[in-house]
C-alpha cells in the first residue's frame with residue numbers, strides 16, 4: 544500500500560494502551576498494513592521492552608516515544624539502552640539543552656560501537672507538545688510570542704546538537720524545514736481527520752494537510768485506536784492523502 548510519494552510506513556500509529564492485550568487486539572485489526580508503530584509511556588511502563596521486541600519480531604518499525612529529559616549522563620545511558628533494544632526512532636526533550644541532546648547522541652554511538660552493521664536509530668528532539676496552545680505557552684510557561692517561534696528555536700538547537708529531527712505540529716513544518724533543511728526530519732502528532740474530535744490536542748492539521756506541508760511522518764492515535772473499525776479508519780486516512 545503506497546501513497547503518492549508517501550508510503551504508509553510514514554504513518555506512525557500510537558499504541559496508547561494500558562496493557563499488551565489491548566495493543567495486540569489493534570495489531571490483529573491492522574494485520575498486513577506496514578505502518579510504523581509508536582510505543583509511548585503508557586504501554587512501555589506496562590508491557591516493557593518485551594513488547595518492543597515483539598513488534599520488531601513482527602517486522603514493524605518502532606518509534607519509542609519516552610521523551611527522555613534528565614541530566615546528560617542519565618540520558619546518555621537511557622539512549623544506549625533503547626538503542627540496544629533495536630528501536631528505529633526515539634526521542635529526548637529539546638528543553639534539556641544542547642549538552643543533554645549531545646549526550647543522547649553519544650549514548651547511541653556507545654551502544655553501536657562494536658556492532659558493525661547495526662542500524663542507527665533516528666534521534667528526535669521534542670519541541671513544544673502539540674497540546675500546548677499559545678495561551679499556555681505565554682501565560683503558564685512564561686515564554687512570550689507565538690508557539691511557532693519557540694518550536695523553531697528548539698528545532699535549531701536540536702539540529703546543532705546533531706539530532707536527526709524533531710517532534711512538532713504540522714503547523715510548524717514549513718519553517719522548520721526552511722531553517723534546518725529538508726533532510727532534518729519532522730515527526731508530527733496533532734493529526735485529526737476532518738471532523739474528528741480534537742481531544743487534548745491544540746495545534747492540529749488533517750493527514751493530507753500535514754503531508755502537504757512537507758512533513759516526513761505523521762503520528763495518529765485515537766482517530767485510529769478509538770474508531771469502531773480501526774482498519775477502516777487507517778485506510779480512510781491513507782485514502783484521504785492519496786485522493
Ligand SMILES: O=c1ccn([C@@H]2O[C@H](COP(=O)(O)O)[C@@H](O)[C@H]2O)c(=O)[nH]1
Nearest residue numbers: 557583671672673732733762763764765
Ligand atoms: O507533541 C506531542 C508529542 C507526542 N504526542 C504523542 O502522539 C500521540 C498522539 O495521539 P492522538 O491520540 O492522535 O492525539 C500520543 O501518543 C501522544 O503521546 C503528541 O500528541 N504530541
